[in-house]
Amino acid sequence: MAANNSTQLDPKKTLQEIEEKFEMFQILNEEGTIVNEEANPNLSDEELVELMSRMVYTRILDQRSISLNRQGRLGFYAPTAGQEASQLASQFALEKEDFILPGYRDVPQIVWHGLPLWQAFLFSRGHFMGNQIPEGVNVFPPQIIIGAQFIQAAGVALGMQKRGKKAIAITYTGDGGSSQGDFYEGINFAGAFRVPAVFIVQNNQYAISTPRELQTAAKTIAQKGIAAGIPSVLVDGMDPLAVYAVTKDARDRAINGEGPTLIETVCYRYGPHTMAGDDPTRYRTSETDSAWEKRDPLVRFRTYLEGKGLWNEEKEAEVIEKAKEEIKDAIKKADSAPKQKVTDLINIMYDENPYNLDEQLAYYTEKESK
Numbered sequence: 373m374a375a376n377n378s379t380q381l382d383p384k385k386t387l388q389e390i391e392e393k394f395e396m397f398q399i400l401n402e403e404g405t406i407v408n409e410e411a412n413p414n415l416s417d418e419e420l421v422e423l424m425s426r427m428v429y430t431r432i433l434d435q436r437s438i439s440l441n442r443q444g445r446l447g448f449y450a451p452t453a454g455q456e457a458s459q460l461a462s463q464f465a466l467e468k469e470d471f472i473l474p475g476y477r478d479v480p481q482i483v484w485h486g487l488p489l490w491q492a493f494l495f496s497r498g499h500f501m502g503n504q505i506p507e508g509v510n511v512f513p514p515q516i517i518i519g520a521q522f523i524q525a526a527g528v529a530l531g532m533q534k535r536g537k538k539a540i541a542i543t544y545t546g547d548g549g550s551s552q553g554d555f556y557e558g559i560n561f562a563g564a565f566r567v568p569a570v571f572i573v574q575n576n577q578y579a580i581s582t583p584r585e586l587q588t589a590a591k592t593i594a595q596k597g598i599a600a601g602i603p604s605v606l607v608d609g610m611d612p613l614a615v616y617a618v619t620k621d622a623r624d625r626a627i628n629g630e631g632p633t634l635i636e637t638v639c640y641r642y643g644p645h646t647m648a649g650d651d652p653t654r655y656r657t658s659e660t661d662s663a664w665e666k667r668d669p670l671v672r673f674r675t676y677l678e679g680k681g682l683w684n685e686e687k688e689a690e691v692i693e694k695a696k697e698e699i700k701d702a703i704k705k706a707d708s709a710p711k712q713k714v715t716d717l718i719n720i721m722y723d724e725n726p727y728n729l730d731e732q733l734a735y736y737t738e739k740e741s742k
């Protein structure tokens with residue numbers, strides 16, 4: 373029935389209809405049971421084990437990074453526990469030639485895409501060598517400016533399109549990031565030029581202490597993509613199979629010239645926002661924490677793989693051991709990096725310095741030689 377107004381239009385109903393279209397996509401439920409067999413991406417046994425291993429490894433990396441930060445051995449660190457499916461299953465759907473434009477919390481994806489761990493540790497310390505991405509590793513340094521990577525991803529994807537590459541640019545932000553101007557500009561540009569980009573919004577429920585409900589009047593973040601004319605998906609971000617499937621789908625469409633996709637992954641961050649001092653108990657209750665922990669991506673994937681005879685305690689212990697060893701080696705290697713100098717910072721800026729940087733370079737070269 374039309375609304376009781378002079379235009380006989382019912383914009384509220386239009387909104388409601390759009391919002392109701394966004395159902396949460398899930399394949400593997402909290403109990404580790406497949407609830408959507410038709411959509412199961414049918415990863416091979418080796419791939420399933422590899423994805424689980426990466427999630428277990430990354431949970432350990434998170435715990436070690438928090439502890440190293442507390443010992444003063446790491447600098448900036450944004451915890452990742454709770455977001456493993458969202459981060460790693462989406463990266464798992466990529467090919468090496470795809471470009472990742474991460475936010476500050478997305479270090480795991482770029483490490484699994486090829487950035488050596490010791491360099492990720494140096495990034496945490498603000499050391500310039502942490503941002504010197506090796507040739508052939510298609511990742512950008514983590515972006516600190518909220519949302520800026522959405523515009524950059526649109527640009528990188530446009531570049532790929534122009535060069536005729538069968539590859540995509542994928543980028544990540546949080547629920548808070550979807551309030552930024554850069555977010556809208558990025559998805560709008562990508563939609564207008566049909567570039568091969570995948571935009572992931574990891575809705576971990578909080579932007580520091582601001583809850584998702586206060587962030588936006590939109591019922592879902594996925595629906596924001598509709599305004600930009602791009603296909604958009606709402607997915608259980610703690611379900612590795614669902615995240616993999618939607619990302620793979622989005623990638624396939626992108627390289628087939630069908631343009632970008634926006635994916636909202638609904639998840640939770642167990643830890644604090646960063647290690648800089650926020651106290652989550654001030655803005656979340658332990659009941660909320662435990663409700664989300666029941667949906668844990670590792671727990672449900674473990675149950676699923678154990679049921680298939682692909683995973684057991686021994687296998688998990690092996691991965692944990694390997695992670696601890698490699699983290700120890702990587703931190704040692706990071707420790708042996710030369711102390712950062714001012715001239716290092718100037719030298720990495722430009723191919724050709726503007727005159728004022730040349731002046732500074734001369735000044736600091738002289739100073740550091742003493």
Ligand SMILES: Cc1ncc(C[n+]2csc(CCOP(=O)(O)OP(=O)(O)O)c2C)c(N)n1
Pocket residue numbers: 477516517518545546547548549550576578579580645
């Ligand atoms: C343009 C800009 N504004 C503000 C900040 C400060 N800031 C850092 S993190 C953050 C919250 C981001 O939350 P969200 O996008 O939900 O991502 P999450 O940290 O939860 O992964 C803010 C406001 C910033 N880094 N950049």
